[in-house]
Amino acid sequence: MDSKLVEILNTVRVNSGLSPLASYSKDLDLRDDLEFDSISIAELVASVDITFNSNVNEDGMVQTVGDIQDKLKEN
Amino acid sequence: MSISKNITFNMPQMALEAISENWLFKEIGDAHWDLICDGLNTRSFDLKNDTGDRLYATFVRIKIECNATLKSFKENEQAVLMGDINRFGNSMYFSNVHLDAGKKSIRANLMTTFSIRNKTDNTKLAKSEPADVVNQVATLTGLPQIGSEYRLLKKGILKEIIHGDYHFKVKEDQIFETVYELNPYYDLNGVNLLYFAAYPIINDVCEAKYFNQKFKDQRWEQTYYTAYKDIFYYANCNIEENIIYRMHDCEKISDDAYKISSSLIRESDNVTIAKLFTVKSKKHA
Numbered sequence: 105m106d107s108k109l110v111e112i113l114n115t116v117r118v119n120s121g122l123s124p125l126a127s128y129s130k131d132l133d134l135r136d137d138l139e140f141d142s143i144s145i146a147e148l149v150a151s152v153d154i155t156f157n158s159n160v161n162e163d164g165m166v167q168t169v170g171d172i173q174d175k176l177k178e179n
Numbered sequence: 180m181s182i183s184k185n186i187t188f189n190m191p192q193m194a195l196e197a198i199s200e201n202w203l204f205k206e207i208g209d210a211h212w213d214l215i216c217d218g219l220n221t222r223s224f225d226l227k228n229d230t231g232d233r234l235y236a237t238f239v240r241i242k243i244e245c246n247a248t249l250k251s252f253k254e255n256e257q258a259v260l261m262g263d264i265n266r267f268g269n270s271m272y273f274s275n276v277h278l279d280a281g282k283k284s285i286r287a288n289l290m291t292t293f294s295i296r297n298k299t300d301n302t303k304l305a306k307s308e309p310a311d312v313v314n315q316v317a318t319l320t321g322l323p324q325i326g327s328e329y330r331l332l333k334k335g336i337l338k339e340i341i342h343g344d345y346h347f348k349v350k351e352d353q354i355f356e357t358v359y360e361l362n363p364y365y366d367l368n369g370v371n372l373l374y375f376a377a378y379p380i381i382n383d384v385c386e387a388k389y390f391n392q393k394f395k396d397q398r399w400e401q402t403y404y405t406a407y408k409d410i411f412y413y414a415n416c417n418i419e420e421n422i423i424y425r426m427h428d429c430e431k432i433s434d435d436a437y438k439i440s441s442s443l444i445r446e447s448d449n450v451t452i453a454k455l456f457t458v459k460s461k462k463h464a
């Protein structure tokens with residue numbers, strides 16, 4: 105996984121009062137597995153879009169880490 | 180994006196010989212919404228997500244601070260309302276709205292996201308964001324404090340809210356509790372959701388019950404006026420709901436002012452729908 109994406113995921117986790125993780129698998133659900141609430145997901149998406157000049161929610165809201173990776177590949 | 184308009188305080192803008200807090204919230208909320216619509220170059224009822232569902236602005240947090248109290252503003256006084264807006268990503272919007280009348284001023288900070296309605300249940304609003312829009316609202320590079328504090332308070336991590344000289348310890352103690360029966364004609368908005376501007380008034384109606392029992396020689400509503408209010412919006416409710424008001428803390432911070440922490444809770448499922456941090460004062464400019 106792109107190290108910048110891992111860095112963003114960990115930044116959002118820390119900002120949300122959660123511990124950073126060493127790695128992230130594609131099937132991790134942002135809400136159920138990573139414990140992100142709506143503000144954290146919005147922060148994650150905004151940070152990814154700024155860093156990668158993307159629009160990951162363009163065709164629907166992302167649910168998993170893999171959804172973000174797929175959107176970045178399409179970008 | 181910015182907005183500027185002149186306002187005269189007449190009876191529709193007033194209550195209890197002061198600016199009506201209900202009117203104030205509606206006015207600053209409308210300014211925020213106008214700023215979003217201007218930035219997205221759309222009308223509010225045309226704002227939709229990628230599946231064509233109508234989007235509604237959902238207030239996350241509103242903070243107002245007066246340099247005196249709402250009673251400092253007088254009938255027929257002229258004021259200027261000015262505001263600007265920024266966003267972080269496509270779903271979080273942050274406005275600053277000022278209302279100035281001479282040396283008297285109110286500073287408001289507002290944060291919204293977008294939701295789509297569940298047509299039968301107001302407790303099940305889903306987050307979404309606008310699609311197919313050219314967004315001209317300036318972008319921030321990080322989540323502002325107003326948003327990060329909201330998240331940490333909701334998670335129970337933030338233990339203190341600090342604004343200038345006001346320090347609110349976040350407590351779950353209960354020093355007073357009462358039940359508020361919704362007034363649908365007043366509390367619900369045009370799409371039958373509990374209006375964001377109703378939350379502070381529900382809070383104040385219940386808060387006054389406490390103080391009017393405590394001070395029998397004066398009416399709280401006509402003595403102490405809002406100088407500061409910080410509302411963290413968590414959830415909405417349906418028309419048949421009762422709201423539990425719970426006061427967590429009340430501290431006299433000077434001869435003229437009280438600092439109060441409270442929550443609004445849905446009676447049916449015990450879910451907290453808002454947390455409020457208030458300063459009321461009887462010292463007016």
